[in-house]
Amino acid sequence: MSSGRFITLEGGEGAGKSTQVAYLVAFLKSRGIQAVATREVGGAPGAEDIRQLWLSKPQGYWDPLTEVFLIMAARREHVKKTILPALEAGIWVISDRYIDSTRAYQGIGLGLGIDKIDSIYHQIAGDFWPDMTLLLDLPVATGLARMAARSGKTDRYEQQDTSFHETLRHAYLKLAASEHSRFVTIDAACDAATVRAHIEKAVGNLIEAA
Ligand SMILES: Nc1ncnc2c1ncn2[C@@H]1O[C@H](COP(=O)(O)OP(=O)(O)O)[C@@H](O)[C@H]1O
Ligand SMILES: [Mg+2]
Structure with missing residues (x-):
């Protein structure tokens, strides 16, 4: 059995990550590929515990480096307990945020x-x-x-001001430009069906290569 593939979705708030993660898992299943959706910060029991602690404090409570260690501790649980076991079982893993969120937010933004x-x-x-x-x-x-337009609770990143969101957008674009082989940049301003089609084309290439 071949191992699964690990695909991450990144981008700012409202980009459509959560929407497209669900579509992508459905797409893979329609192609006969076992796939699971996960998210960060979280994705494993201990990682979700750390998420609760992290989000229970107001913006600015954590020193940025402390925040990185909390997120990385959660990521360690996520990788060890969820992602690697799934990949080894041949299951594709689709994560709503991963390491590039930390690189963009804490690495560049902070x-x-x-x-x-x-x-x-x-x-x-x-x-x-x-x-x-x-x-x-x-x-x-x-x-x-x-x-x-969406009702519901805001998270840590949604509370930032507009200029910080601009910084993050450019941070992500810089990361993508520096790693052409891993990143695929998708125009997320169009309707969800169009974004979905672009993602399916990119992932289709990965399926062919698998
Ligand atoms: N391509 C799109 N065009 C318009 N609205 C969208 C699109 N994709 C998602 N949405 C809506 O925008 C909001 C944010 O989408 P979501 O997937 O939660 O983004 P994220 O997880 O990146 O913050 C949701 O209400 C969702 O239904
Ligand atoms: Mg989301």
Whole structure:
């Protein structure tokens, strides 16, 4: 049995990550591929416990490096308890956010530096990286308008101001530009069906290669 593939979705709030993760799992299943959806921060029991602790405090409560260690501790649980066992069982894993969120937010946005983030990541995951990262890119105002239209609770990242969201958008684009083989940048400003079609085309190529 061949191992599964690990695909991550990244992008700002309202980009459509959660929507497209669900579509992608359904698409893979329709192609006869076992697939599971997961998310960060979280995705394993201990990781969800850390998420609760992390989100229970107001913005600015955590020192940025402390925040990185909390997130990386959760990621370690996620990788060890959820992602790797699934991949080894031949199941494809689709994650709503992963390492590039930490690189963009804490590495670039909060100024810790990508090298520092990558070095801590190496401690918890070695050379394990996603096979494909789908960056859902859209203007900040479009994403924020979608979030405003949606009812429900806001999360840690949704409470940031607009200029920080702009910084994050450009951080993600910079990360994508520096790693062409892993990233696929998708125009997420169009309707959900169009975004879905672009994602299915990109993932279709990965299926062919599998
Ligand atoms: N392509 C799209 N066009 C318009 N609205 C969208 C699109 N994709 C998702 N939405 C809506 O925008 C909101 C945010 O989508 P969501 O998938 O939760 O984004 P994210 O997980 O990236 O924050 C939801 O109300 C969702 O139904
Ligand atoms: Mg979401």
